Amino acid sequence: MYPADAVVGNLPAPTRVKAYAMNGYSMSSVVPSSAFKVTATSVTSSVSGTIIKFTRSGKTGLSPIKYVGTNNIIWAYSFSGFSKNFGDHGPNWGSASVNLACSV
Numbered sequence: 001m002y003p004a005d006a007v008v009g010n011l012p013a014p015t016r017v018k019a020y021a022m023n024g025y026s027m028s029s030v031v032p033s034s035a036f037k038v039t040a041t042s043v044t045s046s047v048s049g050t051i052i053k054f055t056r057s058g059k060t061g062l063s064p065i066k067y068v069g070t071n072n073i074i075w076a077y078s079f080s081g082f083s084k085n086f087g088d089h090g091p092n093w094g095s096a097s098v099n100l101a102c103s104v
Contacts, residue, residue: 002029004074005036005061009043009052017041017054021062036061050077068101 006020019033038054045051058065065071076093 003062005033005056005063006030007038007052007054007056009041009050009054011043011045011050015043017043017052019056019061033061066100069099071098071100072096073098 002022002024004022006022007017008020009015009017017038019036019038020030021033021035023029023031036056037060038056040053040055042053043050044053058067072095074093074095078092
């Protein structure tokens, strides 16, 4: 699903949350974003899961957030880490459609 905005968080410490532009499926197509930034970031992990928190402007990026209409969101995680292979998430991914106007 590209072009798209990506927010990537990593563990273990030091934890980082960064904004990326996804211009294709290859690692060379995933580059730091100049179109949007993330702030107020954190990554926490426990036995029940990992939570990545961030704030971003909905008006910027390759995929601005729609306040009325459907937003497609994808997620994935990898045990190998971002630096080894961004696309190496195997079956650990999913997607959702969210309409912020009606909270669905």
